[in-house]
Amino acid sequence: MPEPESELSSREVEHVARLARLGITPDEVVRYRDQLRNILTAIDALKRADTSTVPATAHPLEERNVMRDDRTEPCLPAEAALQNAPSREGPYFKVKAIQE
Amino acid sequence: MKLFQRTIRDLHQMLLDREISSVEVTESVLGQIDAVGEKTKAYLLVTRELALRQAKAADDRLRAKRDVKPLTGIPIALKDVLCVKDVVSTAGSKILKGFTPPYSATVVDRLESEGAVFLGKTNCDEFAMGSSNENSGYWPVHNPWDLDRVPGGSSGGSAAAVASGEAIAALGSDTGGSIRQPAALTGTVGMKPTYGRVSRYGLIAFASSLDQIGPMTRDVVDAALLLQAIAGHDPRDSTSSQKPVPDYLSTLERGVKGMRLGVPREYFVAGMEPAVEQAINDAIKLLEQQGALIEEVSLPHSDVALPAYYIIAPAEASSNLARYDGVRYGYQAEGAKNLIEEYMLTRQQGFGAEVKRRIMLGTYALSSGYYDAYYLQAQKVRTLIIEDFKRAFEKVDALLGATSPTVAFPLGAKTQDPVAMYLNDIITIPANLGNVCGISVPCGLADGLPIGLQIIAPGFREETMLQVAFAFKAAADFRKLQSPLMKAAA
Numbered sequence: 001m002p003e004p005e006s007e008l009s010s011r012e013v014e015h016v017a018r019l020a021r022l023g024i025t026p027d028e029v030v031r032y033r034d035q036l037r038n039i040l041t042a043i044d045a046l047k048r049a050d051t052s053t054v055p056a057t058a059h060p061l062e063e064r065n066v067m068r069d070d071r072t073e074p075c076l077p078a079e080a081a082l083q084n085a086p087s088r089e090g091p092y093f094k095v096k097a098i099q100e
Numbered sequence: 101m102k103l104f105q106r107t108i109r110d111l112h113q114m115l116l117d118r119e120i121s122s123v124e125v126t127e128s129v130l131g132q133i134d135a136v137g138e139k140t141k142a143y144l145l146v147t148r149e150l151a152l153r154q155a156k157a158a159d160d161r162l163r164a165k166r167d168v169k170p171l172t173g174i175p176i177a178l179k180d181v182l183c184v185k186d187v188v189s190t191a192g193s194k195i196l197k198g199f200t201p202p203y204s205a206t207v208v209d210r211l212e213s214e215g216a217v218f219l220g221k222t223n224c225d226e227f228a229m230g231s232s233n234e235n236s237g238y239w240p241v242h243n244p245w246d247l248d249r250v251p252g253g254s255s256g257g258s259a260a261a262v263a264s265g266e267a268i269a270a271l272g273s274d275t276g277g278s279i280r281q282p283a284a285l286t287g288t289v290g291m292k293p294t295y296g297r298v299s300r301y302g303l304i305a306f307a308s309s310l311d312q313i314g315p316m317t318r319d320v321v322d323a324a325l326l327l328q329a330i331a332g333h334d335p336r337d338s339t340s341s342q343k344p345v346p347d348y349l350s351t352l353e354r355g356v357k358g359m360r361l362g363v364p365r366e367y368f369v370a371g372m373e374p375a376v377e378q379a380i381n382d383a384i385k386l387l388e389q390q391g392a393l394i395e396e397v398s399l400p401h402s403d404v405a406l407p408a409y410y411i412i413a414p415a416e417a418s419s420n421l422a423r424y425d426g427v428r429y430g431y432q433a434e435g436a437k438n439l440i441e442e443y444m445l446t447r448q449q450g451f452g453a454e455v456k457r458r459i460m461l462g463t464y465a466l467s468s469g470y471y472d473a474y475y476l477q478a479q480k481v482r483t484l485i486i487e488d489f490k491r492a493f494e495k496v497d498a499l500l501g502a503t504s505p506t507v508a509f510p511l512g513a514k515t516q517d518p519v520a521m522y523l524n525d526i527i528t529i530p531a532n533l534g535n536v537c538g539i540s541v542p543c544g545l546a547d548g549l550p551i552g553l554q555i556i557a558p559g560f561r562e563e564t565m566l567q568v569a570f571a572f573k574a575a576a577d578f579r580k581l582q583s584p585l586m587k588a589a590a
Contacts, residue, residue: 013460020418020463021425021440022456023448032460035518039461042519043407047473049481056479057486059309059339060295060535060559066338080202086432093427096439 008037103128104265105586108174108322111268115162115173122162122173125268126155126217129175132265133219136585140242140251142260144180145188146220151175154217161215170325172215177267179258180221181228182313183302184208191304192224192254194237195424195431195450205302206337207271207313207330214329219267222257226452227421228278228306230254231524234515235454242511243286244583245549249508252282252524258316259286264585269317269326273303275310276409277503277528280540283316284503284552287581289323289569290316291539292531294559296341298327299334307416308339310409310532320541320569324348327562343560351563356571357391360496366402367501367527367554375546380502383543383553386575387500387568397496399488404481405530410522411465411478412533417455418462424450457518482533489534493558498568501527503540503552527554535559541569542581550581 013033017024024032078091087094103111103125114120133146158173178184181191183201185208190196204212211218225235233241233256241256243249244264251260255272259282262270272279274292283290291314298313305311315326331345363384368377388394426432426446433445451459465474492499504524514521531538536559543553553572557565 008464012464016460016464016467019467020459021422021443021447022451022459023444024456032457035457036461036464038519039410039457039522042522043410045404046407046411046477046481049401049404049477049484051477051480051484054480054483056476057482058479060486061339061341063296063338063342068335076202081428083202084199084429086426086430095427096436096442098439 008033008040102265104132104268106268107319108170108269108317108325109319111174112170116168118162122155122158122217123152125173126151126175129219129265129267136244136264137266139247139585140244140260140264140266141239142222142241142257142264142266143177143220144190144192144223144238144257147187147218150187151217151219158215158217169214169329171211171329173217175217175219175268176211177219177222177258177261177270178208179224179255179270179272181224181273181304182208182271183304184218184221187221189221189304190237191227192236192238193226193451193455195446196429197431199429201302203302206299206334208302210330222255222261222270224257225254226455227304227417228254228273228275229417229454229458231277231281231521232514233257233282234511235452237452240511243508244585245287246508249510249549250285252285252504252508254278255290255316256282259283259288259290262286262288262316262318263583269315269322271313271326271330272316273311273313274532275306275413276532277525279314279316280503280528280538280552280554281524283540285508285550287542287550287583288316288318289320289539289541290314291323291327291562292537293327293331293562294537295535296339297537297560297562298330299337299340301334301336305420307413308420309416310413320566320573321349321352323539324352324566341560346563348563348566351567352570354567355390356387356568359392359498359568361387361392361394361568362397362492362496362499363394364397364399364402364492364499364501366399369505369526371523372502372505373507373546376502376505376507376551379544379546379551380500380553383572383576384500387572390571390575395496397492397499399492399530401481401484401488402530405485405533406522406526408478408481408485409525409529409533410461411474412482414458414462415465415475416462418459418466421455421459454518485530485534489536489558497557498564499556501554503528503554507546507549507551531556537562537565539565539569541572543572543576545581
């Protein structure tokens with residue numbers, strides 16, 4: 001008998017949301033837990049594929065180590081880079097304190 | 101025939117002959133947007149003034165016979181995941197509401213230098229995550245063939261615009277089928293080029309090892325023309341290929357006589373609608389009558405493509421979407437006490453349900469303890485899928501199958517069941533993972549709803565795929581297939 005799958009717990013959902021910096025309500029924890037369980041069950045076939053001698057593919061490119069000449073080129077002016085900032089001060093993005 | 105109903109190729113000839121002006125074509129298409137835009141909801145933003153300004157400039161260029169290109173003066177729609185300088189670009193997400201990019205995507209620059217006319221930004225599933233366009237952060241798109249049904253997704257707005265005459269052609273993006281599936285569901289032509297064929301610079305990222313930009317048109321020739329304009333190396337995208345771009349038009353009409361076309365038995369999936377299966381079999385027969393040699397092939401790992409995709413794409417997305425933190429651009433939540441709370445609230449309020457689901461799925465698959473079982477295993481399965489295609493293409497020149505196992509489904513039918521929604525992409529996903537190219541062309545109707553034939557060719561063999569698509573179109577004459585919204589105005 002194969003060992004039964006350990007199911008995704010509410011605590012794990014909270015942990016994952018925290019890792020992803022995603023605020024989540026208690027109701028959502030339950031809803032996402034159930035939905036993610038269903039998705040993980042649906043994609044469980046993945047584990048059945050025999051990959052013991054197969055290398056991983058991270059990307060499909062044939063090109064390796066794409067280089068360019070080491071010289072400066074025109075880049076986005078600071079004002080353009082800042083034009084969408086929700087809050088700014090002078091030529092800087094303004095953020096809240098990291099600690100209270 | 102109204103101007104908005106015509107193809108790029110026809111309009112180009114008429115523009116060259118000075119029979120019509122670009123302003124006339126553009127006004128015709130804008131008029132159709134006025135007439136049916138409230139029905140399809142295909143656009144998030146119509147750039148009327150910009151379009152007319154570009155059309156006037158194109159007319160000057162045509163009059164002076166200066167550097168006239170196939171797209172000069174042709175009105176084109178752009179999926180909202182493509183950045184256009186100073187034009188609001190949101191990727192269909194509330195978290196990017198009002199975002200005005202300080203630069204344009206390379207494909208946008210290229211169309212602009214050809215003298216194309218930009219109609220606006222088309223609706224899509226938020227960050228291109230979805231198969232029905234119902235995950236748009238703004239509103240769903242309605243299928244021009246039946247307004248109670250979805251147009252497919254995620255490039256559903258582009259597909260609906262092309263099918264309803266609200267654009268002559270459009271650009272979409274395809275990560276797991278997001279160009280081909282909506283093309284199938286709206287009776288249009290949609291192509292996913294090989295990864296690396298088209299620059300992704302300025303494409304708002306979903307899954308960076310899978311995303312490709314491609315054409316959505318009403319004709320195979322138009323798809324070739326649009327691909328010709330956007331393909332090729334871009335120094336600003338190191339993942340764009342250095343391979344030379346062939347002349348797609350020169351080989352288009354060679355036919356399929358003697359060509360070997362494979363039919364993967366695994367692509368006739370469980371749950372495929374009988375009318376779809378029938379139409380695909382009829383299409384295969386038609387190509388055989390044109391002289392193609394048809395043979396059954398096997399892609400044995402097709403059943404694990406969907407599971408691998410739903411690990412790899414969310415994993416890459418969870419990383420890509422980390423940038424939406426309310427600091428540099430986009431929405432910023434109010435009332436947070438500190439920076440981390442601001443991140444959490446901004447993302448909680450700014451992202452929709454499907455995006456959150458995929459961020460969590462991807463974060464889970466990458467997290468300590470699960471990485472090997474999920475992410476690494478999915479990457480190994482990706483290798484198996486690449487090898488499946490390599491083996492098949494030793495025997496055949498291209499592969500044939502359905503694009504979508506079903507025709508367009510009613511709005512709301514699958515929104516409560518993410519797994520059912522994911523199954524829409526079961527036959528389009530392998531091409532993204534396997535690094536090959538694919539195109540969907542209309543091949544019939546079932547109860548008045550379009551069916552798409554998918555043609556898949558080896559990586560960087562878009563010309564082969566287009567050649568088959570053109571031969572099929574010529575034999576089937578699917579140009580007779582027009583959505584009711586398109587016909588109504590005739």
